[in-house]
Ligand code: ATP
């Protein structure tokens with residue numbers, strides 16, 4: 001899917017035409033403190049696609065200015081996810097690489113009389129900045145001299161003070177209705193080792209100070225972020241305007257777009273971490289997680305995610321999309337790409353009484369009826385088969401039943417007509433096996449048309465079939481109702497979000513690779529899971545064959 005125009009592209013086009021910028025440079029700035037989720041995909045796709053549309057480029061910049069949460073593990077995972085989506089950043093930078101430059105800019109602000117060292121506690125500062133109480137209150141330390149501020153800030157850097165004892169604040173406007181402009185903290189003391197800088201620093205710049213500077217240092221022209229940063233924009237501009245970073249080629253501007261939410265799931269990192277930590281899911285790559293690693297493992301393709309995101313459009317308003325919409329794009333992407341093969345999820349034994357014991361014949365089957373290019377494979381047929389329990393009923397109930405029943409004949413896909421002659425039940429009356437006869441005249445491809453079967457079902461040959469585990473997923477959260485809508489998400493977890501069943505797949509799948517996509521005939525789209533062993537292959541249901549989604 002080609003990304004069509006959107007309001008960001010309109011702005012970029014105008015900026016190029018007016019000469020405000022000479023080229024378009026964007027950046028994606030994740031905090032390396034979690035795995036990326038599908039909401040981040042909107043930001044990534046927007047950053048890369050808009051720049052690409054004008055022949056520009058995109059940097060990846062790890063926003064690792066907060067030493068308390070970042071981990072190198074996440075850095076690698078984020079790069080992998082971005083590549084998987086089909087993008088290669090022009091440069092990979094780290095916010096922490098600019099710590100020296102940030103520090104110099106802080107000194108510059110102090111020298112200009114635009115920043116001061118404050119001794120107030122966090123609580124006291126919050127009280128004085130509170131916008132609900134009218135004008136803010138100026139800190140008693142606000143008017144320290146430049147010399148004193150320089151000395152104190154240097155002492156902060158040297159580690160003379162404990163965490164929280166002092167901060168560096170920008171001197172802006174304590175009367176501003178926008179809390180972000182009420183002398184925000186731009187540096188704080190954190191005595192903690194940084195994942196890249198080690199113990200070099202014990203003062204760290206705040207996001208609102210570091211981010212515009214980083215953008216300026218890299219010559220970012222359009223700094224795109226989600227809408228909650230809207231009221232940080234005046235501060236962004238203040239930092240750019242006052243730190244002497246504007247040059248002929250660099251004058252970054254921030255633009256915001258609405259966040260993407262998915263119904264019946266949680267996207268915020270905080271929640272995703274809670275799910276992992278409380279072991280409600282097996283990890284960040286649990287197939288029920290809205291992370292990119294989770295979607296990938298479940299079998300959702302990068303192409304489908306991209307088309308899905310682009311189809312949701314871009315505006316300044318947050319949007320909540322039903323997850324079933326994503327399934328449409330998965331089906332669309334895989335329908336001609338995936339081999340269509342037989343998997344029997346709920347096996348029912350069938351014995352063909354008139355077929356010789358010990359013989360297996362191999363029949364030709366197309367890999368994808370709608371795409372000849374995928375070629376053919378051999379499927380087995382013998383005296384011992386499995387069909388799905390859902391394809392058999394003892395007494396045919398009505399004309400609509402187009403599957404097997406006693407005294408009824410059906411076509412086995414790519415094989416023969418079989419007719420059920422008897423059923424075998426256990427002591428509880430459950431059907432455990434069915435007896436049938438086959439008609440050698442009816443071999444698939446023979447052109448036999450003397451009788452019409454009562455429908456076509458699929459099967460696997462029992463002696464060559466491969467044992468398989470099927471993992472079926474539903475949404476992580478139970479659909480919203482009047483009763484549960486105010487519950488904490490941990491109390492709204494869907495008890496049916498994972499169902500595991502055991503069955504068989506046809507022998508052609510015995511050499512499947514992790515991540516391979518299949519359309520299981522009459523079942524749905526599935527992907528091979530990394531938990532597969534030599535005894536049992538594990539398949540994840542990516543989505544159903546058809547949408548069961550009813551728009552509300
Ligand atoms: P979370 O709120 O999940 O903790 P975050 O915004 O703190 O995420 P970052 O790593 O800072 O996560 O995000 C990197 C970029 O991705 C930011 O520019 C942010 O605006 C954007 N982003 C994050 N979540 C979404 C979302 N749901 N929709 C659109 N953009 C998003």
Ligand code: MG
Pocket residue numbers: 031
């Ligand atoms: Mg963030």
